[in-house]
Amino acid sequence: MDLDIKGLRVLVTAGANGIGLEIARAFVREGAKVHVCDVDAGAIGTLSASDPQLTASICDVADRGSVQRLFEDAMGVLGGLDVLVNNAGIAGPTGRVEEINPEDWDRCIEVCLSSQFNCARLAIPHLRNSKNASIVNLSSAAGKHGFAMRAPYAAAKWGVIGFTKSLAIELGPDDIRVNAILPGLVAGDRQRRVLEAKAQQKGISFKEMEQVAFSFTSIKEYVTPQQIADQIVFMASPRGRTISGQAISVDGDTRMLG
Numbered sequence: 001m002d003l004d005i006k007g008l009r010v011l012v013t014a015g016a017n018g019i020g021l022e023i024a025r026a027f028v029r030e031g032a033k034v035h036v037c038d039v040d041a042g043a044i045g046t047l048s049a050s051d052p053q054l055t056a057s058i059c060d061v062a063d064r065g066s067v068q069r070l071f072e073d074a075m076g077v078l079g080g081l082d083v084l085v086n087n088a089g090i091a092g093p094t095g096r097v098e099e100i101n102p103e104d105w106d107r108c109i110e111v112c113l114s115s116q117f118n119c120a121r122l123a124i125p126h127l128r129n130s131k132n133a134s135i136v137n138l139s140s141a142a143g144k145h146g147f148a149m150r151a152p153y154a155a156a157k158w159g160v161i162g163f164t165k166s167l168a169i170e171l172g173p174d175d176i177r178v179n180a181i182l183p184g185l186v187a188g189d190r191q192r193r194v195l196e197a198k199a200q201q202k203g204i205s206f207k208e209m210e211q212v213a214f215s216f217t218s219i220k221e222y223v224t225p226q227q228i229a230d231q232i233v234f235m236a237s238p239r240g241r242t243i244s245g246q247a248i249s250v251d252g253d254t255r256m257l258g
Contacts, residue, residue, distance in 0.1 A: 003237035006031030009078040014088035016043035022225035035074040061115035081126035083236045086116040086137045092153040094197035112156035133176040141184045147257045168245035177244035184251025187222035212258040219252030
């Protein structure tokens with residue numbers, strides 16, 4: 001299927017590894033020009049060898065000065081912007097609310113939620129000049145179900161949905177569409193670490209925790225980063241031009257998070 005996005009100018013945050021890198025690669029395969037950022041300097045350093053089509057900047061998206069420099073770099077390379085993918089996020093602490101370090105709460109909210117504001121506010125003036133403009137924000141199944149002992153993460157991801165819907169209403173008259181993706185259990189090291197931390201809190205094995213997690217899904221398998229990337233690329237193409245203000249789940253029909 002030709003998605004008609006050759007030359008599309010795309011910025012992906014936290015795009016040097018994991019889900020973000022898969023998103024960036026999916027856009028490149030369709031002929032888009034992609035700039036990524038990441039806080040991991042080592043991961044950025046390997047991209048010139050592994051993914052020479054990508055351009056990249058080191059950036060902590062929770063820091064507004066760093067985001068300003070990112071946009072200067074990205075606009076210099078891309079010459080404009082058609083798509084912003086707010087992918088950056090961290091797992092945050094695992095524990096009961098009264099046990100959570102306030103600094104860990106703050107950092108989780110800053111990276112998972114405030115970073116999306118930091119990037120969107122600078123992207124919007126450029127997106128207004130695009131003929132196929134969109135923003136895709138990464139939320140989570142935790143953004144609609146809640147997640148015991150993961151309150152900072154769940155709170156941030158609920159906030160992402162509210163931010164997405166509000167921004168979609170604001171930017172509709174400018175023909176800029178805004179959507180959120182809500183992944184469920186995603187294959188990879190980050191998901192494994194989350195389940196390991198939950199298993200430790202509950203005093204059960206990882207395998208038992210994994211079984212609990214999948215007991216709340218209809219499809220008993222992990223979501224792949226590629227499936228998330230495919231959904232995002234489609235929505236950012238002209239074929240998705242009337243999709244906006246949506247919180248789209250890619251989660252195997254997750255009914256709750258244990």
